[in-house]
Amino acid sequence: MRMKNTILLLLSLLSIQLSAQVTFPNNGVEDPRERYYALTGATVFTDFDTKVENATLVIRDGYVVSVAAGGQVPQGAVEVEVKGKVIYPAFIDLYSDYGMPEPKAEGQSPDRKPQMLSNKAGAYSWNEALKPDFEAHAHFNPDAKAAKTLRQIGFGAVAAQRMDGISRGTMTLVGLGDERAHEMIVAEKAGHALSFSKGTSTQSYPNSLMGMIALLRQTYYDAGWYQQQSEEVNLSLEAWNAVQELPQFFAIGDRLEILRAAKLGAEFDKTYIFKGTGDEYQRLDALKNLNTAFILPLDFPDAYDVTDPYDAQQVTLAQLKHWELAPSNPARLANAGIPIAFTADGLEKKTDFLKHLRKAVQYGLDTTAALKALTYTPAELVQATDHLGGLEKGKLANFIVTDGSLFGDGTEIYQTWVKGKAYTHKAIATPQLTGQYDLQVGSDTYALEITGTDEQPAAKINTTDSTSVKVKLERADELLTLSFAPDSTGQVRLSGTLNGRNWSGRGQSADGQWVDWRAAFQQPVEADEKDEDAKKPAPAPELPEMGDLIYPFTAYGWTERPEPQTYLIQNATVWTNEADGILEAADVLLQDGKITAIGQGLKAKGATVIDATGLHLTPGIIDEHSHIAISRGVNESSQASTAEVRIGDVVNSEDVNIYRQLSGGVTTSQLLHGSANPIGGQSAIIKLRWGYTPEEMKFKEAAPFIKFALGENVKQSNWGEDYRIRFPQTRMGVEQVYVDKFTQAVAYGEKIASGAPYRRDLDLETLLEIVNGERFITCHSYRQSEINMLMKVAEQFGFRVNTFTHILEGYKVADKMAAHGAGGSSFSDWWAYKYEVQEAIPYNGALMHEQGVTVAFNSDDAEMARRLNQEAAKAVLFGGVSEEDALKFVTLNPAKLLHLDEYVGSIKAGKHADVVLWSGHPLSMYSRAEKTFIDGTLFFDRAADLEAREAIAAERHRLIQLMLDDKKNGGKTQKVSSQRQYRHYHCDDYEDEAR
Template identity: 75%
Template structure:
């Protein structure tokens, strides 16, 4: 039998006239215009406007009008879509559709560092900067990928090449099957950036802080390049300047990187559109304060297979909670007032996009917000709202045809139209036929009920109030056949006909063989029945119950932010570190974040009283040399001087070592760059304010420091045979680096003061601060010869070395250090772990102390930092240092070295209330930190910690049981995997973490 005319019509829609007038055509051209009137559908012109029984008129690929009950103009082809819904096609603002595969610009030297770009041409010195790449110039439609995107409901995407730190511009393109020339909607939709260097084979940057420094320097270089004339041609800097007026889209890996990107943008007046990772809810308050739009993925994690209890132990609490809470991310952002668009980026199958959006709606996201985030918002963010995103006059005819409410789980997308051309995924004639009908068979009327699914429909005929008949029902595209037994006839009545919207009609034979005409008209749909069902008491499914967000989003995070209080600590043995010494049975009053009183018999109305009988109260421990709480790299090891990089850019507030060290009485840590180069990066001084945002952890008003290094690490003698390219390779070369860089810094300072134009150099800026005694050096050191060398270099340029850290041969040059004014921050008793520490001795700290050097003991290790009080005790054991002075090695003395002793380091009225209450003598192996206060806020309480452990165990068990139920119910699972929330860094770690 011939296919029905409806099907033939829709096949014809796939054939359209070419619009590329500048291209020759081989053959006879089809000049027919795409002029259609889509009638009878419910049209959602935007997220809030719905037109029932609408006529959508499109011509030449654009919307001409959308009106209710509109007439059909002469020449327009009617497309009846009764009972269907039309929505604007989705827009993905973050895709790599049609882009060439990223490839390295050149070949890296065999197993050796690459210092400069291999890219031919007058481009940037760094391969990861590619602002000159323009997506529209390289765009090639991909039929397979376009088909998958269309089937998911997308009509257009903003495509860019996902490679590099500056990735160049993206283009908004349609997902049709025509040439690139016709599919490009907006040539330059935005400048895309990331914190990943991609295919670059260059060493710099090899850390996140290096990536941020490179971006910061590039902004300054662009400003300089626009001012200078004829000095050089740099096509990348020219392109960088040209793209600054476009939307700036910045891809980040997590919520903390979102905060970092926004902070960087703020330095240069840039408001980035942040492409997030789906964990924004974990810092919802901070994200909302950014007041910047987001692009968020919907690639929710599958449950973990936790059947084996030992496997379950591998999964972190953060992983468990994120699995449960990720689908609520969008709803939480919407509730916080954050503007966002959805992207399918990250989904293994684009077909899952709509189901994941529906899941977000199920978790509390308003449908209107969801639709806007798929259509209007991405179009607006990409500067394409004049063309796509809504169905208003003059815009491209990009829309989808569905058989019901888009957010109903049963609704399917049957067609996606791109620029007025229909792409059919499921024949429109086969749209849902379920519902109630009035069947006219000759002159007789019957009630016909069609149920089931489109793939397996069921039908029944109601003869009268008491009699019904089963109907054998089948369909093939627009063709339907029915057969049934009528009570008054002997045999089957067989009918055949076609479907046109809500009307069926055709011919058939009665059981007697008589031919008869028949028709059926829809009287009610399954959607209407659903609505009626709700009125009868059926309610929409409630949003799933989920746990609470904790800060930070890891074990031991808090749900309620700890607040400062007034505390009266009574009857403690107080180690003041002041002239008063150690005070027995003494009270300390903490109020407004400060120490308000020290004495006996103190009173304070409304204070929380802490009975410290038999306990000791000391200042908080200060770790002068730490590598905790750092994200994606402790070393920028690619160059001999990286003074431009800043640990402060990469503070990781989620590192559980912060909490662990609070349990050991640590309140302040200097986060140092590693020891991979003579001149490392700028340090960050933080207070261990567990759960706070990274910027809020920083010690207010602290003096700026920088890490230098000497010895084996910086000359790369212990890096292997491949690392013989980067200067310096000898200890003599290390000295030459210092002399050369400080000479340049002095000249740089003179140029700045001259008023002449100059390029702002962030490396030399930091070094000039050292020369001017505005920034202070902490230097990784071991051997006396090198220690002497650096002090002489400093004296040559008129400044002093603030601190030698490690300083294991400090006992040999203690008198010279004291004369120079350098402090020593040493290990208590580490030695023999590499050649240059063979002459280290455990008496080092005591001997430097005797010579008048300000001595501190540091950790350089996340585990040791929890026991720095015991490290201090070793000064008593090795060298006979008094107990009071030994405690100062980890409290007041590091405060002096860090220039914060006016604020912390001792218990004195007016100082910041950073104190620790110990169960016993603070230098005893048997004593524990019971309570740790920072700024008068109790951040650690051992009794509360025991209760918290029980709560964590219960929460883990709840989530594991929920995952087991998910698996039992047929949900997808994934193998368990450990997700480390931090990396345990050491001085000499230098893996490439910028890729």
């Protein structure tokens, strides 16, 4: 017998807990009923782009049986009338800590003191930031309160992970019902979760982003080695290997971290699915080439409260523009063909999710793409499309019931169904009165029509002559009374009960006889057009035209990528740094990224001609020692040797210091690790290609370098009493570190040469490159004794120290340096800023130069780098170095020290077109860089800079006015917080500011 009942009866049935936990005993009478329902009359989206009108959705025992237009209600199914409603597959959130235990540190905290190894008991990894052995499904515990909140905004399932560590272990795919964990787990292991965050780890290593990347890189190699060895048991590596076939999910901190992680993944044939931060649009072209998917938050920033003009000055252009453009992020990615999914993570109030989703649609996201991002794509990314993501036959009955288009303003979610069980957020008001009926009173039949609402119905009897008779109708719960006068003979008075859309009872006819009556529902009343219009969502307001996307996404970013052109610079004073010396009234042709000709009277078809009369042209300045353009830590200070870490992994192409230094004529910089340990990390040599991606900035012909350090910093004796653990603690210990590590490296090389199986050790591999002359040392140094020591250690192992940087006592050992073959990259006139530089003198550079040492002046400071031409001039003042040789201190000589003089450092045909046009003598403090070229591309132009300042001011004003308008119109605002966009690092900075 078909069961058809009211929504009240349905909900009482749904509230019964149906036992499907077959291994659990039942304390009570067994209830064998199935969840067998037919939802009728709704528009059903069976997937993101397929909908069925007037559909009957049949579900049984938690699964979809069928979806058919006008389908019949099967025998035995409870009918749920949802006419006029819309049913969508329930949403899936792939980034959630739902049901997970609170992360906590392993073992006892070291109270800020260095912790060299993991505190975790057992045969696990040496590093407690690696937790691949954590299995989310084994710790999952449903959270009724959190589940209710997520269901209310449309989610029926989440991929839960414990958000703790660099490797966080496995994720589990679970439903958001109120049953036991056994019933809610859809897939035990849905993916492997990773991040660039140590989480609760109290261990020292890693304390920088580059250290985290190095740890992951080494772990991939260790895991491969582990599969082939029998030397040790390592449960972490076993677990790591076990999760490699799962989807790999990576949580990152910004758009550049996506590029870093993707590069790491490519080394090991891994394609990560990225949980983004909402700024992906700022590097869209680069991200599109990764061919992967993104989980996007919808936590669009609130406007800043810029009412106070001084507060407004603290808000960066990047922050202003991100407020405006962030809501367009989902649309930009989707329109670029990038698969996306959405997460509620990051929202201060989860209940704002639908509002922000609709805002993304308002900013250009196609509704089909939005629904796909909520349903099918997340199911696909965790390989669960057999169970979730749609409402096809055989899938879990996870869906939502709404009163209209999901993306229309004002649309509400009435119910969320999880595994065939309904959770009601708002009662579905199924019409029980309004409509057209056949009213049978005894032997008489009438056409009864009821309009209005169930709360205020209006009833009438329609007659054949287009007239009607008013009916008085009263209702008390399920009881009805009707009365009307069909003619002049008397009143018909009826009393009865509701039974769904059919009514029946007893009453008296017009002549006073007791009769049976019934009213059979025929069809709904046609809705009034005005009422229908009132139900439609208001059209989205037209948005003002948004500002341009700029690269990089900060002040002075460009809208069109600068490219090489042909430039003919005429009539300049040219400082060649070659045998030709300084040429007066000379021409230089830049073509195809190279210097192609130098002379007088040069011609070039199609060239942009620059009249350089009265101007000076020099090679681009090269900074041998820089710490700009580095993300999340310049030091990996946790161990005595961190040769495995790479500054190249963390190049920050968005640092405005790149642009500022272009304005000072700098074209190439060596980005060095800091001086926190004897053996630091590998260098990155970049060209200051402003706005390009980190990989595009790298000087592709550059030789590999590494940073070493001597002195106070590396032995930690001046770090305080908490730092008495890490070896070395004395200058003697520093020497022993070098001897020990190079001895290990030589033995490592012998093992490789033997052909025997070996574990790839990235630390020793890098040191072996030094021994073999394949990688070069730049060493932070001050005292003559330590300088001598390192040269002797190098000679012991058959290599040479390439460069001593800082080298403020270089004048004492200049002859020994020249004999050894070491160069000196010094400060021009720094001294007395700490004990070990007390004997520094401003004549240091000149004295080393006189002894035949290749001398450079470096910055080690973001501000000083903008005036390295003036630093070079100090060699003339202190020591009488010639002007040409002084200029070489910041051009050709650092090129030699970096083994790049074949390409840059002088103006010579065939070399890279890295040149600077100065307003006057390049060593004068009054001269300015007017134009800076790299590879024949104009990256800085002073006239364009002045125009850019006006454009930036106008753009700031426009955005501030928009924020003020938003506040005036009731928009939420956030307080202005004064914080730098990027850190200015120095040698002795030890922390990762993003932790």
